[in-house]
Amino acid sequence: MVLAxxxxxxxxxxxxxxxxxxxxxxxxPLLVFYRVLLMLVLVVAAARAWRGSLALARDERRPVLLFGLATALVGIAYLSSVAFVPVSVAAVVFYTFPxxxxxxxxxxxxxxxRADRLAVALLAFLGVALVVGPDLHGLDPRGLALAMLASLGATxxxxxxxxxxxxATLPKLFWSHVVILPVTALVLLVTGGFLPPQSFLLAPVAVAVTYAGYVVGFLFQILxxxxxxPGPAGLAFCAEPVFSVAIAAFVLAERLGPLQYAGGALVIAALVTNVILEQTRRSVVPA
Structure with a gap:
C-alpha cells in the first residue's frame, strides 16, 4: 500500500x-510517445548495468501484452480527454475505475x-469529486468518452x-512499453501530432517533471x-487527485475551498478504512 x-x-x-x-x-499522445522511448532506454540501461535478463517465459507473454495494451489506452485516453473537457471533469470520470x-x-x-469495499470506493469517489470540483458547463462528449475509456483501461x-x-520487474517494464510504443506511434500518425524532441524546449521544466513523475509512478505502480x-490497490490510487490538487495549489498558487478540503478528508478517511479492513481480513485466519 505504501508503494501504491x-x-x-x-x-x-x-x-x-x-x-x-x-x-x-x-x-x-506526444508526451506519451516520448516517455515510452525514455522508459525503454532506462530499462535497457538498467538491464545492462545489473546484467539482468529481459526475456519472458512463454506463459508470461500474454499477460504482459494485455498489461501493455491497457497501459497504452490509459495514458493516451486520459491525457487526450483534457483537450475536450476540463481536467476536473476528466479526473472525476476517470476515477470511477476503483x-x-x-x-x-x-x-x-x-x-x-465485499460490500464494505464498495462502500469505501464510493466514499473515495465522492471525495475525489469534491477535491477536483468538476466544471459541468460546456461538456464535450468526446472528452467524456475518452475519460471513460481511460477508466475502463485502468480497470x-x-x-x-x-x-x-x-x-520480473525489468522484463515487465520493457515488454509492456514495447507494446505501448507502436500504439502511441499510430495515434500520433493518425492525429498528425508528431513533433521533434526540440519541441520540449517550449516547456522544459514541465516536460522533465512529467517524465520523472511517470517513471517513478509507473515503477512503483507495478511493484x-x-x-x-486489484481492489485495495485501486482504492489507494484515489489519493492521486488529492496530490494533484495539493501540488497545483502549491505550484500554481491555486486556492482551495472548503469543499476541496472536505473531499481530501473523505479520500484520506477512505484510504485509512481500506488499510484497516485489509489488515483485519489478514488477521482473521480460518480454522
Missing part, C-alpha cells in the same frame, strides 16, 4: 506538469464481493498486472500491483 501511495503521489505530480506542457502546445474494479473483482478473480490494467505479478490485489 508513492506511485499515486508521483502520478499526481505528473498530471499537473502535463497540463502545463499541454498549455505550451505539447499534446498528450468502483469498476471492486464490482469486477468477484467476476474476474476468486475474491468474493483492465489492474487485473492484467495481477495476472503478471510473478514476472505495488505485484503485491496487492
Amino acid at each position: 501511495l508513492v506511485s499515486a503521489a508521483a502520478f499526481g505530480t505528473n498530471i499537473v506538469s502535463a497540463q502545463i506542457a499541454g498549455q505550451a502546445g505539447l499534446s498528450g 468502483i469498476l474494479i471492486v464490482l469486477a473483482e468477484p467476476v474476474l478473480t476468486s475474491a468474493p464481493f 483492465a490494467q489492474f487485473f492484467a498486472a495481477a495476472r503478471c505479478a510473478r514476472v 505495488a500491483l505485484a503485491r496487492v490485489a
Whole structure:
C-alpha cells in the first residue's frame, strides 16, 4: 500500500506538469510517445548495468501484452480527454475505475464481493469529486468518452498486472512499453501530432517533471500491483487527485475551498478504512 501511495503521489505530480506542457502546445499522445522511448532506454540501461535478463517465459507473454495494451489506452485516453473537457471533469470520470474494479473483482478473480469495499470506493469517489470540483458547463462528449475509456483501461490494467505479478520487474517494464510504443506511434500518425524532441524546449521544466513523475509512478505502480490485489490497490490510487490538487495549489498558487478540503478528508478517511479492513481480513485466519 505504501508503494501504491508513492506511485499515486508521483502520478499526481505528473498530471499537473502535463497540463502545463499541454498549455505550451505539447499534446498528450506526444508526451506519451516520448516517455515510452525514455522508459525503454532506462530499462535497457538498467538491464545492462545489473546484467539482468529481459526475456519472458512463454506463459508470461500474454499477460504482459494485455498489461501493455491497457497501459497504452490509459495514458493516451486520459491525457487526450483534457483537450475536450476540463481536467476536473476528466479526473472525476476517470476515477470511477476503483468502483469498476471492486464490482469486477468477484467476476474476474476468486475474491468474493465485499460490500464494505464498495462502500469505501464510493466514499473515495465522492471525495475525489469534491477535491477536483468538476466544471459541468460546456461538456464535450468526446472528452467524456475518452475519460471513460481511460477508466475502463485502468480497470483492465489492474487485473492484467495481477495476472503478471510473478514476472520480473525489468522484463515487465520493457515488454509492456514495447507494446505501448507502436500504439502511441499510430495515434500520433493518425492525429498528425508528431513533433521533434526540440519541441520540449517550449516547456522544459514541465516536460522533465512529467517524465520523472511517470517513471517513478509507473515503477512503483507495478511493484505495488505485484503485491496487492486489484481492489485495495485501486482504492489507494484515489489519493492521486488529492496530490494533484495539493501540488497545483502549491505550484500554481491555486486556492482551495472548503469543499476541496472536505473531499481530501473523505479520500484520506477512505484510504485509512481500506488499510484497516485489509489488515483485519489478514488477521482473521480460518480454522
